[in-house]
Amino acid sequence: MTRRTSAKYKIDRRMGENIWGRPKSPVNRREYGPGQHGQRRRGKMSDFGTQLRAKQKLKGYYGDVPEKQFRRIFAEAERMRGDTGENLIGLLERRLDAVVYRAKFVPTIFAARQFVNHGHVLVNGQRVNIASYRVSEGDVIEVREKSRQLAVLLEAVQLAERDVPDYVEADHSKMTARFVRTPSLGDVPYAAIMEPHLVVEFYAKN
Incomplete structure (x- = not known):
């Protein structure tokens, strides 16, 4: 691992x-905390x-x-x-790794950071490898053509456990996404x- x-x-x-909301989360099997004292009843925080x-x-x-x-x-x-x-x-939500995750180009936010750091992402046609890069409304994010057959990408697109939110427009046939607007908490x-x-x-x- x-x-x-x-x-x-x-x-x-x-x-x-x-x-x-991942199906493999250990919390799905054990709701108590980690370690030998994890099963003790928690006091009022x-x-x-x-x-x-x-x-x-x-x-x-x-x-x-x-x-x-x-x-x-x-x-x-x-x-x-x-x-x-x-x-x-x-x-x-305007972080580049968050937008890549929201667009379902990768299965997890951790994979999104790695995906960006490894140079697989373009913003408005320019290669950006900084996960914390802040996108603006209207920016177009795309996966580099050479990276479009990566297994992590193909796996993420098929994930049924989450949908692309309406503030990101994603086209998985072209592996592009547009950041439409800055969301509020409820979005x-x-x-x-x-x-x-x-x-x-x-x-x-x-």
Whole structure:
């Protein structure tokens, strides 16, 4: 098992939720936490614990974004007009790896990061290999022609467990996608409940 795969499953176990809705998630078999004390009954979580958990879950969902990078995204969301939590979700969904994942070019967000880093993706005809690259509304994302027969790509397109959301227009026959608009929290097809308002509270106090 690769480090990325094990990390993905560790996040699910740590959160006690199948946050990506994957059928192979270990939480589907064992709802308790990892380790020898995982089956102990959990006590009531403090406000800090609840807020921290919400932050860790959101970070984990997008491929375990490093804390420094995540805090920087949050600071930008805070500077924008409107609701900070909604702004945060919008910025996270504009990451190139997130758009590649949403377009169903790859099966997982971890695979999306690797796919972008390995240079398989073009944005408006230009090769981009930075997973955190921020796309704009109207940008066209496509898989390089040389990469269109990769097994990971062909597997992802056939996945029945999730659909392409309406803020991304994907054409799997041409392996292209267009980022139509920045979504709000209610538009994003999370498999688990995300609570960005708790992330805002966490950073407000810490």
